[in-house]
Amino acid sequence: MVMLVDCSQCRTPLQLPHGAKSIRCAVCHAITLIGEPLNAPPTPPPPYFSPPATYSNNYNYYAPPPAPIPAPTQYNHAPPSQPPSAHGHKKAVIIGISYKNSKNELKGCINDAKCMKFMLVNRFRFPEASILMLTEEETDRYKIPTKHNIRMAMSWLVQGCQPGDSLVFHYSGHGSQQRNYTGDEIDGYDETLCPLDFETQGMIVDDEINATIVRPLPRGVKLHAIIDSCHSGTMLDLPFLCRMERTGRYSWEDHRPRSGAWKGTNGGEVISFSGCDDDQTSADTDALSKVTSTGAMTYAFIQAIERGQGNTYGSILSAMRSTIRRTDDEIGGSVVTTLLTMLVTGGSAGIGMTQEPQLTANEPFDVYTKPFSL
Structure with missing residues (x-):
């Protein structure tokens, strides 16, 4: 307790x-x-509504519980370094972890973070004062991407959000999986983020990410997550995954837990782009940019926006996948296949499976007509 x-x-x-x-x-x-x-009694779980008899579409329906008053925790306040308050209803947390001088070292993640910040500021008019950066290059110790600091940054991102706010959560680093014992995962595994100190402090599980930045969002608030890591398909534990074929046809898979656990929002909107499916790995390579090391997914996402392919969510997802597949064809053979299937958590590489960026959301929608905006 x-x-x-x-x-x-x-x-x-x-x-x-x-x-x-x-x-x-x-x-x-x-x-x-x-x-x-202290012997404070545990807070009882919120009640869930019964599914209405009129609901169809072959989805298991679970209505959101009434928004509980959050219990006080050490993460219900801004990080001690006093990150800036949001301006213009735009706010972002950007995390890039290189794990420098360790067996887990990655080359492109801090570059990813810098590129993402540049795009948010210059294309989407996010004020720099509204962006909290966590990388190993930061001089403020509270902005080093440790488990504690990432947790506090996530809480800061959604704290005090109001209708009309646009939030962004970007992560570039290692991702992993661990066995799920609650029955909430279709494949039997929870997805995890790996903070800089994950070997001693542990990983951040998708259930916690969902509880921190998804479930509290009120109506009128929009959150976009861009997750560039291995096993990242359902990293936010969102209820619906867009399963897109190479022809562009798609359908929404229902990933809501059969236990009835609520994984949606409190009325807000959450959409996540991720580097690969839950059973795939993401590349950390210079094969795509040909200039400097980047994450393949972050590079493909930014390219889609900069090349005018960011009108809808479907056009972005298709462009990202096309960029990675096109590079595979151009470079050819086992070299690019090896690059694009690096098992970054072990430093080895696999053959025969390329990453496919994924799209998940708290509610299904028409990906080719819904406009993309931050």
């Missing part, structure tokens, strides 16, 4: 380790002495 205590100086809620007699605040660094053990 999670126990919380307010900081004695700044009153920030802190998560108390079991049996601890004192705790240091991450915000003001004051030490709070713990008196009698």
Whole structure:
């Protein structure tokens, strides 16, 4: 059971380790002495509505629960470095992790983060003050992409959002999977992000990502996620996946848990582009840009926008897939197949499977008529 205590100086809620007699605040660094053990009862789960009898379309229907009042946690406030507040209803978190000087090192992820920021600022008019960057190059220790800092950045992204806001979450780094034991995953695996310190602090599971930046979104708020990592197809645990054929035909797969667990929003809209399917790997290579190392998916996404192929979600997804397939054909043979199927979590490469960028959403829509906008 999670126990919380307010900081004695700044009153920030802190998560108390079991049996601890004192705790240091991450915000003001004051030490709070713990008196009698805290025995707060656990918060009961919110009730779920029964599915209406008139619902059809062969989807299992689960209505969203009433929006619960979020329990105080150490992540319900901005990072201690005071990241800037949003301006013009646009706000973004951009994460690029290179895992430098380790066996997991990647070459293109920080470049991905810089390119994404440039595009958001110059093409989509995101104020620089509204973008929180987490990379190993940052001098502020609270902007290093550790597990703790990524968690706080995700909470900051959605905190205080209002109707009309446009949010972006971009991640370029390692992704992985772990066994799911709740029955919520069709393939039996949860997808995970790998922070810089994942080997000691653990990974961030898709259930937590969904609970932090998907479920709280109120009506009128829009979130786009761009996830450039291995096993990223359903990284946000969104209920619907657009299964697109090479001909351009598509259908929406229902990924809602049969347990009835709610994975949608509180009325907002969430759409995610990801580098590959859950059982695939994403390339970290210079094969696409031919100039510098980048993530294949981030490069293809930006190219689609810059070449005027970003009018609809369907045109972007088709262009991204075409860019990767075209490079495969041009470079040819086993070399590009090897590049585009690198198992970046192990540093090895596989043969015979190229990555296919994916599109997921909280609700199905017509991908060829819905305009894309940030």
